[in-house]
Amino acid sequence: MTFKLPAIDYLALAPMLVLFGAACAGVLVDALVPREWRYHVQVPLSLVALLASGGFVVALANRKEHVVTAGSAVVIDGPGLFLQGSIVVLGIVALFLVAERRLEPGGAFVAQAAVVAGSEADRKQMRKPGVTEVYPMMLFALAGMMLFCSANDLLTMFVALEVFSLPLYLLCALARRRRLLSQEAAVKYFLLGAFASAFFLYGVAMIYGYAGKVDFRGINEAVLGSSNSKTLLLIGLAMLAIGLLFKVAAVPFHVWTPDVYQGAPTPITAFMAACTKVAAFGGLLRVLYVAFERSSWDFRPTLGVIAAATMIVGAVLAVTQTDIKRLLAYSSVANAGYLLTGTLSMNRDGLKYTMFYLVAYGFTVLAAFAIVMLVRDSDGEATHLARWAGLGRRSPVFASLFTFLMLAFAGIPLTSGFTAKFGVFAAAVGGNMTWLVIIGVLSSMILAFPYLRVVVLMWLSVPGDDTPTVSVPGAFTAAALFVGVAMTLVLGVAPNQALELVNDAGAFLR
Amino acid sequence: MCGVDYLGSYRLLGLLLILGAAFFTVAFTANRLLSRRAPSAGKNATYECGIDPVGGDWAQAQVRYYVYAYLYVLFAVESVFLFPWAVTYALDGFGMVTVVEMAIFVAVLALGLLYAWRKRVLSWT
Numbered sequence A: 001m002t003f004k005l006p007a008i009d010y011l012a013l014a015p016m017l018v019l020f021g022a023a024c025a026g027v028l029v030d031a032l033v034p035r036e037w038r039y040h041v042q043v044p045l046s047l048v049a050l051l052a053s054g055g056f057v058v059a060l061a062n063r064k065e066h067v068v069t070a071g072s073a074v075v076i077d078g079p080g081l082f083l084q085g086s087i088v089v090l091g092i093v094a095l096f097l098v099a100e101r102r103l104e105p106g107g108a109f110v111a112q113a114a115v116v117a118g119s120e121a122d123r124k125q126m127r128k129p130g131v132t133e134v135y136p137m138m139l140f141a142l143a144g145m146m147l148f149c150s151a152n153d154l155l156t157m158f159v160a161l162e163v164f165s166l167p168l169y170l171l172c173a174l175a176r177r178r179r180l181l182s183q184e185a186a187v188k189y190f191l192l193g194a195f196a197s198a199f200f201l202y203g204v205a206m207i208y209g210y211a212g213k214v215d216f217r218g219i220n221e222a223v224l225g226s227s228n229s230k231t232l233l234l235i236g237l238a239m240l241a242i243g244l245l246f247k248v249a250a251v252p253f254h255v256w257t258p259d260v261y262q263g264a265p266t267p268i269t270a271f272m273a274a275c276t277k278v279a280a281f282g283g284l285l286r287v288l289y290v291a292f293e294r295s296s297w298d299f300r301p302t303l304g305v306i307a308a309a310t311m312i313v314g315a316v317l318a319v320t321q322t323d324i325k326r327l328l329a330y331s332s333v334a335n336a337g338y339l340l341t342g343t344l345s346m347n348r349d350g351l352k353y354t355m356f357y358l359v360a361y362g363f364t365v366l367a368a369f370a371i372v373m374l375v376r377d378s379d380g381e382a383t384h385l386a387r388w389a390g391l392g393r394r395s396p397v398f399a400s401l402f403t404f405l406m407l408a409f410a411g412i413p414l415t416s417g418f419t420a421k422f423g424v425f426a427a428a429v430g431g432n433m434t435w436l437v438i439i440g441v442l443s444s445m446i447l448a449f450p451y452l453r454v455v456v457l458m459w460l461s462v463p464g465d466d467t468p469t470v471s472v473p474g475a476f477t478a479a480a481l482f483v484g485v486a487m488t489l490v491l492g493v494a495p496n497q498a499l500e501l502v503n504d505a506g507a508f509l510r
Numbered sequence B: 001m002c003g004v005d006y007l008g009s010y011r012l013l014g015l016l017l018i019l020g021a022a023f024f025t026v027a028f029t030a031n032r033l034l035s036r037r038a039p040s041a042g043k044n045a046t047y048e049c050g051i052d053p054v055g056g057d058w059a060q061a062q063v064r065y066y067v068y069a070y071l072y073v074l075f076a077v078e079s080v081f082l083f084p085w086a087v088t089y090a091l092d093g094f095g096m097v098t099v100v101e102m103a104i105f106v107a108v109l110a111l112g113l114l115y116a117w118r119k120r121v122l123s124w125t
Helices: A010-032 A035-063 A078-099 A120-127 A134-150 A154-172 A179-211 A216-225 A230-248 A256-263 A266-291 A293-319 A324-344 A348-374 A396-410 A416-430 A434-460 A475-493 A496-505 B002-008 B011-034 B065-088 B096-118
Strands: A067-069 A074-076 A375-377
Touching: A010 A035, A010 A067, A010 A074, A010 A078, A010 A134, A010 B096, A035 A078, A035 A134, A074 A078, A074 A134, A078 A134, A078 A266, A078 A348, A078 A475, A078 A496, A134 A154, A134 A266, A154 A179, A154 A230, A154 A266, A179 A216, A179 A230, A179 A256, A216 A266, A216 A293, A230 A266, A230 A293, A230 A324, A256 A266, A256 A324, A266 A293, A266 A324, A266 A348, A293 A324, A293 A434, A324 A348, A324 A416, A324 A434, A348 A375, A348 A396, A348 A416, A348 A475, A348 A496, A396 A416, A396 A434, A396 A475, A416 A434, A416 A475, B065 B096
Parallel strands: none
Antiparallel strands: A067 A074
């Protein structure tokens, strides 16, 4: 048996390699640089790394040469590059939120996570600056997400899944306030995530049993010509889907979402809602469109039912929420349903508009969580909806911005939410999934109610004594808020350039 | 019906599992039926080489051991990759590139060790 060294196209891998390298450098910074300097080194380092990575993505997109590299483990194609680019851009905005230290002395993260919550030592560290390990962990997660979107076989995909999941589990546990809730969220997320990973891995084993290969091209050929029992294929596909649907938070694998979104530090919640969603749907799109396209008759009805359940359950439960972070969590579940609708249309438009939806939703949700970070009293963020009553009279500017974002979530025309929803529904009609579109439109009507209730609460209620003030944002949060709101408006009013971009991305390379 | 054939190779394993379960059940049921029973408090005490037990059996382990377990796993996994590398790097067409790649891999692990050392987890307090 002879081995051959696989050829590696380093330029094609550069966007990810830059981030991995910067993350390792970030670990070094945390080990060697004096404590008071770390924040001032880590933030520019992460920002420069993300900008460099984005630059490489743009350069690769201009090269217009699609490659399969590293022994066919990684594929760099149009949609992959688009998803990588959106992960980088959304990651930069999320980094702004993570780096914010003006709202709270020391930032949103705790100084020493291992100190028992509520103890004497915990009260003492309240004023200390937060951990700076969050920056390398975020870079690791972002690089893992990018690899997840451009993996060309199931094993690389699994490694990437773990690379971006493990930092997220840790990041969830690092909230400065409400530590117990944050730690509970992290443990829940970790246990359920590990369970989902096990399902994914078992699915990989089944698919290998069926196809004798784990790369997407090999699986695609096997679906057409393999003489093995189809049961193996179906079991494997179902288990892979469970692993992936857990990450996208589809019903009935959504139960972790509200608890984790509520418990995690708000910048991390925003990061998960925007970037993890892009990565998870990027992976799901590639698996379904490249590897299993030919068995779409088998999975479309089942996944269609899951998409319908996701939209309805997400919308109905969002109505009953009394906490703004939980409300946004259920809204994220319902949005996963709309994204699944686009994904399941299984045509060019489906791919195009699902990718557009991911970007549009990412910017809106980042801006929404930026405002959640701003509404606070002496006890930290005031997330209970009752506390938001009458906010419109106290600070009309931020209440208007939040109203605009809520309207975008509800899918009102002239916002990015309308363009994106219209796109995925049109694609689904083109893909003969009209019944799903009908459920989607109905659930959108239900979902508009909780959004509009927040708007009514802010503007038409009289502010009480305990209505919190909206803090003046630091430069970082202001930048994130501005970018998020501006993109929500631009993608709604003039979406042509972005649509051209997703159109130019073309189809997946097989 | 390839499925039957495919799973057929597991027939022996299935048989072994059934036999094992049956043996276990039979042995314990027989013991329960045949033995005489004379319970006493002494029989339920923790066994400590014939000496009277000191304290309870619910002891706390030192949490600091987990870091050492982590570091051990780190380098155990490293050796798993080092062995196959050691037999291939001298082959034709491998050479310097492979050495550099492995050096990067080990450097990443060493980075973890450096971090642990700087965070003073290696000093015994």
